[in-house]
Amino acid sequence: MATxxxxxxxxxxxxxxxxxxxxxxxxxxxxxxxxGCKSVYLLLSQNNLCGYxxxxxxxxxxxxQPVMESAFAYLDDEKVTQQLxxxxxxxxxxxxxxxxTMHCSSCIWLLEHxxxxxxxxxxxxxxxxxxxxxLSFNPQQTSLRKLVILLSKLGYEPSLSLNDLEKRAQKDYNxxxxxxxxxxxxxxxxxxxxxxxxxxxxxxxxxxSFSKLFGYINFVLSLPVFLFxxxxxxxxxxxxxxxxxxxxxxxxxxxxxxxxxxxxxxxxSGNGIGWFDTHAGLVFFLLIGKWFQQKxxxxxxxxxxxxxxxxxxxxxxxxxxxxxVPVTTLHIGDRIQxxxxxxxxxxxxxxxxxxxxxxxxxxxxxxxxxxxxxxxVYAGGRQKGATIELEVCKKVSQSYLTQxxxxxxxxxxNQSAIESFQQQVSRYFTIALLAIAFGSxxxxxxxxxxxxLNAFTAVLIIACPCALALSSPFALGxxxxxxxxxxxxxxxPAVVEQMAHMDTVVFxxxxxxxxxxxxxxxxxxxxxxxxxxxxxASVVAHSVHPLSQKIKQFMGTNQLFQVTRFDxxxxxxxxxxxxxxxxxxxxxxxxxxxxxxxxxxxxATRVFVAIDNYLLGYFEFKQAYRNGLSEVMQTLNSxxxxxxxxxxNSSEQNQLLPYFQNPNQLLFNQTPAxxxxxxxxxxxxxxxxxxxxDGLNDAGALxxxxxxxSITENTxxxxxxxxxxxxxxxxxxxxxxxxxxxxxxxVIHASFVISLLYNIVGLSYAVQGTLSPLFAxxxxxxxxxxxxxxxxxxxxxxxxxxxLQ
Amino acid sequence: xxxxxxxxxxxxxxxxxxxxxxxxxVKSGQLDDDYTPSVRILFDDFDTKTPSANKKETALEQxxxxxxxxxxxxx
Numbered sequence: 001m002a003t004x005x006x007x008x009x010x011x012x013x014x015x016x017x018x019x020x021x022x023x024x025x026x027x028x029x030x031x032x033x034x035x036g037c038k039s040v041y042l043l044l045s046q047n048n049l050c051g052y053x054x055x056x057x058x059x060x061x062x063x064x065q066p067v068m069e070s071a072f073a074y075l076d077d078e079k080v081t082q083q084l085x086x087x088x089x090x091x092x093x094x095x096x097x098x099x100x101t102m103h104c105s106s107c108i109w110l111l112e113h114x115x116x117x118x119x120x121x122x123x124x125x126x127x128x129x130x131x132x133x134x135l136s137f138n139p140q141q142t143s144l145r146k147l148v149i150l151l152s153k154l155g156y157e158p159s160l161s162l163n164d165l166e167k168r169a170q171k172d173y174n175x176x177x178x179x180x181x182x183x184x185x186x187x188x189x190x191x192x193x194x195x196x197x198x199x200x201x202x203x204x205x206x207x208x209s210f211s212k213l214f215g216y217i218n219f220v221l222s223l224p225v226f227l228f229x230x231x232x233x234x235x236x237x238x239x240x241x242x243x244x245x246x247x248x249x250x251x252x253x254x255x256x257x258x259x260x261x262x263x264x265x266x267x268x269s270g271n272g273i274g275w276f277d278t279h280a281g282l283v284f285f286l287l288i289g290k291w292f293q294q295k296x297x298x299x300x301x302x303x304x305x306x307x308x309x310x311x312x313x314x315x316x317x318x319x320x321x322x323x324x325v326p327v328t329t330l331h332i333g334d335r336i337q338x339x340x341x342x343x344x345x346x347x348x349x350x351x352x353x354x355x356x357x358x359x360x361x362x363x364x365x366x367x368x369x370x371x372x373x374x375x376x377v378y379a380g381g382r383q384k385g386a387t388i389e390l391e392v393c394k395k396v397s398q399s400y401l402t403q404x405x406x407x408x409x410x411x412x413x414n415q416s417a418i419e420s421f422q423q424q425v426s427r428y429f430t431i432a433l434l435a436i437a438f439g440s441x442x443x444x445x446x447x448x449x450x451x452x453l454n455a456f457t458a459v460l461i462i463a464c465p466c467a468l469a470l471s472s473p474f475a476l477g478x479x480x481x482x483x484x485x486x487x488x489x490x491x492x493p494a495v496v497e498q499m500a501h502m503d504t505v506v507f508x509x510x511x512x513x514x515x516x517x518x519x520x521x522x523x524x525x526x527x528x529x530x531x532x533x534x535x536x537a538s539v540v541a542h543s544v545h546p547l548s549q550k551i552k553q554f555m556g557t558n559q560l561f562q563v564t565r566f567d568x569x570x571x572x573x574x575x576x577x578x579x580x581x582x583x584x585x586x587x588x589x590x591x592x593x594x595x596x597x598x599x600x601x602x603x604a605t606r607v608f609v610a611i612d613n614y615l616l617g618y619f620e621f622k623q624a625y626r627n628g629l630s631e632v633m634q635t636l637n638s639x640x641x642x643x644x645x646x647x648x649n650s651s652e653q654n655q656l657l658p659y660f661q662n663p664n665q666l667l668f669n670q671t672p673a674x675x676x677x678x679x680x681x682x683x684x685x686x687x688x689x690x691x692x693x694d695g696l697n698d699a700g701a702l703x704x705x706x707x708x709x710s711i712t713e714n715t716x717x718x719x720x721x722x723x724x725x726x727x728x729x730x731x732x733x734x735x736x737x738x739x740x741x742x743x744x745x746x747v748i749h750a751s752f753v754i755s756l757l758y759n760i761v762g763l764s765y766a767v768q769g770t771l772s773p774l775f776a777x778x779x780x781x782x783x784x785x786x787x788x789x790x791x792x793x794x795x796x797x798x799x800x801x802x803x804l805q
Numbered sequence: 806x807x808x809x810x811x812x813x814x815x816x817x818x819x820x821x822x823x824x825x826x827x828x829x830x831v832k833s834g835q836l837d838d839d840y841t842p843s844v845r846i847l848f849d850d851f852d853t854k855t856p857s858a859n860k861k862e863t864a865l866e867q868x869x870x871x872x873x874x875x876x877x878x879x880x
């Protein structure tokens with residue numbers, strides 16, 4: 001075997017994953033950082049799949065964590081596979097995986113060549129933006145479990161969660177809109193073509209029979225526009241009216257209806273050729289606006305609840321045998337087994353093992369919490385370290401955390417939305433429009449009754465608020481795209497407008513104001529000598545405890561001594577012997593029999609160190625606040641009232657106090673339900689509340705708030721349901737984003753004035769009964785295009801001015 | 806001028822052809838993913854034989870000649 005291990009001093013990067021190699025493994029001419037990366041390379045090179053490395057440099061993901069094949073045993077369960085597979089018969093099964101680690105062209109290439117690694121694979125297709133892999137395979141030659149293990153070994157572990165078991169609702173409405181746009185565009189183009197003779201006044205030169213024929217053709221062409229493409233406007237206007245609510249769709253539907261009716265009448269009675277071109281054009285532009293509004297970020301999921309985080313199955317111990325069961329069938333009293341990196345699916349009592357629970361997705365706390373035997377471990381934590389056993393004491397849906405989702409906030413729909421500018425305006429607009437239409441009809445009835453119907457319909461046609469209906473989608477849609485470019489991903493364009501209304505900002509502490517990845521580590525005591533550092537590093541290198549690994553990194557040395565005796569006591573510490581030196585690392589009681597006494601009490605985690613019974617001092621892990629925190633808080637303070645909602649105790653109150661106006665704006669010891677209640681109480685006081693949080697314990701508050709922002713270190717990872725997903729790297733820009741949202745609202749106001757000006761020009765002709773179809777056919781597209789251009793360009797300019805990229 | 810009827814008929818047939826092509830493309834999911842195909846088309850065929858040395862390499866499961874000590878994995 002051409003494998004060769006040796007240490008090198010200069011930085012070598014791994015051929016597979018591109019990480020710096022601490023110790024290098026050489027295969028052929030390539031270096032690898034770990035056995036995992038090397039084995040992926042060997043697997044690929046045996047199957048002639050080295051093209052993987054030619055498309056991109058070091059395309060792999062690090063393979064330091066070995067794949068636990070036993071962890072996927074639940075995929076052999078008939079019930080589970082049935083729910084995961086989209087289709088299955090004897091020779092064919094189809095499944096779609098979500099693969100968060102997919103990141104480059106090489107990934108696409110390798111995943112689509114999966115059939116070379118497993119002959120059972122019939123077809124593999126990647127949807128890169130959604131990070132989805134659709135597989136068709138022959139269930140007689142391979143199995144779901146084998147495929148998942150293969151993918152995991154390659155570094156593409158599919159994310160399989162409880163959510164996957166519930167069939168996803170297909171997004172077919174998007175396709176319907178595409179058809180509607182296609183049909184409207186087709187009819188619009190052809191009607192324009194047929195109307196050309198009319199535009200140029202060529203009627204005199206051609207026979208009048210053509211004019212009549214063209215009229216009928218236009219009528220036939222606009223039927224699908226009226227009946228199919230525009231149907232959603234009629235439906236939504238009618239639904240709104242039934243609820244006594246006048247939306248922008250009411251004047252739109254009215255305009256479309258009147259236009260079609262009057263044109264049909266003119267064509268059939270032979271009085272003219274009607275307004276079919278304006279009619280089709282209007283519907284076409286409106287649908288384009290709707291399409292623009294519906295565009296969202298495919299890669300991000302804004303609707304995640306605990307189900308998309310919780311595992312599909314868990315190992316249950318029954319009569320000394322372990323069985324894998326779906327978590328939905330877990331009962332109180334079941335004894336479950338949780339391995340390293342597995343999630344605890346229900347509140348349970350710890351029975352056996354060393355529990356180091358990582359609650360970072362729940363609370364944002366980066367350091368694992370250790371639990372004593374007999375203590376209740378809340379659902380949602382991830383075990384770090386050895387296997388533990390627990391007894392379930394609550395059902396999955398009734399746990400401390402998950403019962404939050406039984407709250408009304410999650411069942412009621414969108415109760416916290418603020419009325420948009422468009423909604424406000426359209427009410428007055430519709431009333432004014434109807435007043436003008438009836439007024440002019442009445443005036444003409446009194447003076448020249450022949451023109452009354454003409455004036456009435458012309459008003460409704462020309463005032464059809466197409467430009468108004470387009471201004472919000474285009475301004476907000478552009479704003480959404482620009483914010484997305486700055487890693488501030490908004491769920492829908494409407495959220496941008498909501499952001500402009502906020503007057504209160506509520507923050508979570510841990511993981512939101514603090515940085516989960518960078519807990520600051522410091523040594524308190526006499527500075528350590530190089531030899532002491534090496535001794536400590538040699539001891540902690542043998543421990544898988546996360547704190548040990550942090551200390552190992554902090555020591556920063558790779559030269560290690562031989563450890564002759566190593567003894568780790570669960571939840572207490574390590575005692576080890578190196579060259580006759582006894583080293584004790586761990587809790588204060590464990591290391592030092594006589595406590596030092598007068599240590600300032602904080603919640604910061606401390607690890608004490610003693611060598612040969614002499615106490616050297618302790619390592620202190622402190623949460624680090626985010627970069628630019630004070631600037632962000634100062635800027636926001638002038639425009640917003642700020643609150644802090646933390647699940648932790650008040651040990652950090654003094655550090656945070658300067659950022660808030662007064663101490664009662666900082667609330668500590670808040671349960672997830674209390675956070676939700678607090679947001680709602682602010683809303684009852686008529687505040688417009690924005691919540692910034694990160695973990696599942698903020699999920700209720702994020703949902704209840706007018707705008708919920710979840711902040712995340714990695715947008716591909718889990719983040720709770722919210723209106724906005726913000727990358728943690730742009731935390732400093734938060735005030736700028738809010739400023740930009742307000743500027744966008746001003747753009748909408750301005751474009752409303754522009755569209756109103758066009759309406760006034762058109763109306764002045766309409767009320768006189770002299771509006772010609774040609775004039776309408778020119779005015780309508782011009783007003784729409786002006787508004788689209790104005791909103792898009794000015795929003796982009798404001799973004800540049802506001803310091804956005 | 807009666808040739809106009811034929812011309813109009815032809816132009817509609819053509820336009821309906823395009824419309825049905827559009828509807829077919831939406832239905833068959835061609836517009837669902839507008840990124841991956843643009844990458845896929847640029848892949849060359851890499852399936853050339855790799856040096857024969859690789860073929861002698863044994864499978865994944867074979868134990869390492871020089872196992873990496875757990876210490877060095879902790880970077």
